[in-house]
C-alpha cells in the first residue's frame with residue numbers, strides 16, 4: 001500500500017492582464033518587466049470571483065482526473081494568503097460547493113510555500129491514520145485582491161489561480177509520493193514580505209487602505225537573495241536524504257516567482273535546463289497556486305509518468321521555504 005498522486009487540476013481566471021495593459025496603469029514598460037522577471041501576462045479574477053471559486057474549478061478537474069467523487073475525500077487543505085473570509089475557512093466553503101461531506105477541512109497559511117507545507121501535512125495525516133484514505137490539497141490565490149495597483153514595484157509581479165492535487169492510498173503500489181521533505185521557517189525575516197494591515201495587529205481603516213498598507217509589501221532585493229539560497233538548500237537536502245541524484249530528476253519545479261530566481265536556482269543545482277519547469281511568463285507569481293499550476297500542466301500534457309522523480313522547491317513570506325522530493 002502506498003500514498004500516491006491520484007489526480008491534479010488547475011484553473012486560472014479568463015481575464016488576462018498583459019505588460020502592455022500595465023504600461024497604461026503605472027510607469028513601467030514591457031521591457032523592464034520581461035528583463036527583471038520574465039513575466040509577460042497574468043490572469044486576474046473578476047470582482048465577483050473569490051479564492052474558493054478558483055479552488056472549486058481546480059478541485060472539480062482534479063476529482064475528474066483522479067476518477068473520484070467528492071464524497072471519497074477525507075481531508076481538504078487549502079493553502080492561501082487570500083482566504084474568502086478570515087473564518088470560516090476557504091476549505092469549508094469549498095467543501096460545501098463540492099459536497100465533500102465526509103471531509104474535514106482547514107486552511108494553511110505559509111504564503112508561497114503553502115502548497116508544499118499542505119502536501120506534507122496531508123501526507124503525514126494519511127500516513128499516521130488508517131482511516132484517512134484521500135486528501136485534496138489546493139493552493140489557491142486571488143492576489144489581485146491584495147495588490148496595490150498603483151505600486152509598480154509589486155503590481156507587475158502577481159496573478160490569480162488555483163492548482164489542486166489529490167493524494168491517496170492505493171493497494172497496487174509499493175511506494176509513497178513524498179520520498180523526502182525539508183521544511184523551514186524563519187520569523188526573523190517576517191518584515192521583508194508581508195501585508196501590513198488587515199489583521200488583528202492593525203485592523204484596516206480608511207487610512208490604512210488609502211496608504212496601501214492592506215496590500216502586498218515586499219523588499220524585492222532582500223527577498224531575491226534569501227529566496228535563491230533557501231530554495232537551493234532545501235532542494236539539495238531532499239536529494240541528499242533520498243539518495244536520488246540530480247541527474248535522475250524528470251523535473252525540478254521551483255516556485256514561479258520570476259525567471260531570474262528560477263535561473264539562479266537552476267545554476268546552483270547543476271541540472272539540465274530542460275529539467276527546470278517554467279510557466280511564470282504566463283501566470284506571474286500566483287503564490288500558493290504556482291507549483292500546483294505546474295503539476296497540473298505536466299500531468300495533463302502527459303509529460304510525467306508513474307515512477308518519475310520531481311523536486312518541488314518553494315519560498316515565501318514568513319519567511320517560509322520547503323522542498324519535497326516527489327515520486328509520481
Ligand SMILES: CC(C)(COP(=O)(O)OP(=O)(O)OC[C@H]1O[C@@H](n2cnc3c(N)ncnc32)[C@H](O)[C@@H]1OP(=O)(O)O)[C@@H](O)C(=O)NCCC(=O)NCCS
Pocket residue numbers: 027028029032033036037112152153154156218219220221223224227257258261285315316317
Ligand atoms: C522586484 C525585482 C524584480 C526588482 O528587480 P531589481 O533588480 O531588484 O530592480 P533594479 O535594482 O534593477 O531596479 C530597481 C529600480 O526599478 C524601479 N522599478 C521597480 N519596479 C518597476 C517597474 N515595474 N517598472 C519600472 N521600474 C521599476 C524601482 O523604482 C527602482 O528605481 P530607482 O532605482 O530609481 O529607485 C527583484 O528584486 C525581485 O525579483 N525580487 C524578488 C521578488 C519575488 O519574486 N518575490 C516573491 C517571492 S515569493
